[in-house]
Amino acid sequence: MSDNQPNIVFFFWDNFGWGELGCYGGGVLRGAPTPRIDALADEGLKLLNFNVEAQCTPSRSALLTGRHAIRSGTQTVDVTGGPDGMTRWEVTIAQALSDAGYSTGMWGKWHLGSDPEERSPVDFGFDEAVWSPRTADEVLWTMQSYFPNGPVTATPYAGQTQIPLVPEPIYSRRKGETAEVVSTYDAEFRAGFDRKITDWACDFMARSHEADKPFYVYLPYTQVHIPPIPDPEYAGKTKRGNWADILTQMDDFTATILDKLDELGIAGDTIVVWASDNGADTTFRFPAIDPDPAGGQWHGFSGPWRGGLFTALEGSNRTPCLVRWPGNVPAGRVSNEIVHEVDFFTTLVKAGGGAVPGDRQIDGMDMSGFLLGDAEESGRDMVLCLQGNRLQAAKWHQWKVHLFQQDDFYSTWVPYNVPILYNLEWDPSEEHPVDFPHAWVLHPIAAAAGAFLKSLVAEPPIKPGTPDPYEPPTPGELRPETHLQIGPIMQYITTLVRSHDELPDPRTGIEHSSG
Numbered sequence: 417m418s419d420n421q422p423n424i425v426f427f428f429w430d431n432f433g434w435g436e437l438g439c440y441g442g443g444v445l446r447g448a449p450t451p452r453i454d455a456l457a458d459e460g461l462k463l464l465n466f467n468v469e470a471q472c473t474p475s476r477s478a479l480l481t482g483r484h485a486i487r488s489g490t491q492t493v494d495v496t497g498g499p500d501g502m503t504r505w506e507v508t509i510a511q512a513l514s515d516a517g518y519s520t521g522m523w524g525k526w527h528l529g530s531d532p533e534e535r536s537p538v539d540f541g542f543d544e545a546v547w548s549p550r551t552a553d554e555v556l557w558t559m560q561s562y563f564p565n566g567p568v569t570a571t572p573y574a575g576q577t578q579i580p581l582v583p584e585p586i587y588s589r590r591k592g593e594t595a596e597v598v599s600t601y602d603a604e605f606r607a608g609f610d611r612k613i614t615d616w617a618c619d620f621m622a623r624s625h626e627a628d629k630p631f632y633v634y635l636p637y638t639q640v641h642i643p644p645i646p647d648p649e650y651a652g653k654t655k656r657g658n659w660a661d662i663l664t665q666m667d668d669f670t671a672t673i674l675d676k677l678d679e680l681g682i683a684g685d686t687i688v689v690w691a692s693d694n695g696a697d698t699t700f701r702f703p704a705i706d707p708d709p710a711g712g713q714w715h716g717f718s719g720p721w722r723g724g725l726f727t728a729l730e731g732s733n734r735t736p737c738l739v740r741w742p743g744n745v746p747a748g749r750v751s752n753e754i755v756h757e758v759d760f761f762t763t764l765v766k767a768g769g770g771a772v773p774g775d776r777q778i779d780g781m782d783m784s785g786f787l788l789g790d791a792e793e794s795g796r797d798m799v800l801c802l803q804g805n806r807l808q809a810a811k812w813h814q815w816k817v818h819l820f821q822q823d824d825f826y827s828t829w830v831p832y833n834v835p836i837l838y839n840l841e842w843d844p845s846e847e848h849p850v851d852f853p854h855a856w857v858l859h860p861i862a863a864a865a866g867a868f869l870k871s872l873v874a875e876p877p878i879k880p881g882t883p884d885p886y887e888p889p890t891p892g893e894l895r896p897e898t899h900l901q902i903g904p905i906m907q908y909i910t911t912l913v914r915s916h917d918e919l920p921d922p923r924t925g926i927e928h929s930s931g
């Protein structure tokens with residue numbers, strides 16, 4: 417993409433809906449304008465059809481590895497006390513770019529491993545990081561008088577086992593050093609976290625530029641995940657509630673990063689991506705007071721799309737995404753071409769002169785020709801919409817087929833009797849099926865889904881909770897067996913079988929919603 421290695425700054429907001437920004441139809445309609453972010457859209461490419469995974473951990477895993485999360489065992493968050501997050505076998509953008517000579521830094525929400533010495537950002541290629549290992553809703557624990565903040569028991573089933581219940585920490589670590597706890601992730605720290613993220617990133621960019629090294633800055637900001645508590649300088653600023661205050665805060669913090677690039681004279685040498693990890697949180701609660709120290713109203717806005725995160729609806733999988741690289745990405749361009757977050761792994765690693773791993777399934781495509789304006793089409797015909805361990809829906813061009821019904825975060829998913837097909841151009845809210853006249857659409861979708869499932873046989877997914885070191889199965893180590901299941905439902909089931917020297921850990925089957 418370039419003879420020189422561009423700097424890369426990747427904003428990755430949390431549960432921020434498609435329709436929140438002014439340039440996507442929100443802004444003042446949501447209580448506050450977003451002028452600097454809107455200007456960023458005018459300076460580069462605005463994607464209308466950018467797709468992500470349905471939950472936080474899967475989305476972060478997919479972005480950083482270029483692989484659908486089900487491959488990495490990160491489609492859910494295990495809470496049974498075993499290892500959570502990614503195995504060290506995974507290769508991230510940070511690792512690939514570090515190997516290519518980049519300085520790499522990350523500040524914000526990690527959610528890809530709780531062990532600060534084995535599965536931290538530094539263990540996956542970042543030179544330095546300050547991070548919350550899990551997610552912002554744990555801030556709510558310490559706001560409750562009955563949170564035990566210490567070990568508890570679960571007698572008689574777990575005997576006298578001491579089960580730890582402690583507030584979430586904030587860790588800091590640099591390559592070659594051990595992790596340090598810098599704070600408890602409580603309401604006070606939560607309010608000021610995004611400001612700290614911005615300041616740390618600006619300092620890192622200045623130090624990297626002074627050292628004459630290209631940098632990769634990954635900014636998994638914490639807003640607008642619950643509880644959306646504004647920074648103290650922004651609380652009450654708009655007089656329109658917490659949500660409008662936070663929109664203003666987000667716009668200003670974005671401006672601070674962009675202004676720092678200008679100040680350093682490197683804006684033209686820097687790829688900036690501004691995106692969200694998930695669609696809107698659609699769980700509604702009225703604020704008790706305004707501004708509300710517990711967060712207030714946090715019902716997100718998905719624009720014309722129905723649904724929110726944790727579903728396979730467009731309001732979950734389609735989020736805002738802006739790309740700027742002055743002189744390279746054409747300014748003022750708007751596209752409805754399909755792009756998936758896994759594509760940024762391949763594209764950005766190649767842009768930086770790094771190596772895309774050839775020893776594993778990579779789902780991301782190189783989008784350099786499309787992003788640079790050399791091609792009108794992205795080259796991606798479709799995306800698969802995975803929710804946990806389910807292939808729940810698939811989108812091919814403007815067509816969307818659902819295999820399960822799930823209307824919101826809390827809904828029980830139910831398999832459809834027949835696949836339900838929608839045309840997203842005619843029906844953005846996915847409410848009116850068009851199945852029978854257009855059943856031909858199922859043929860390319862079924863071919864793609866079948867190829868993906870076959871790839872899971874060729875390279876079996878990593879089991880959630882797998883400890884390190886992980887080694888993929890050797891060819892022939894797993895053998896397929898087909899079984900006929902007879903009962904109310906009769907079907908052939910193919911399983912992959914391997915022998916065990918000892919019985920595997922059955923775990924509990926309890927997994928955390930990874931929002």
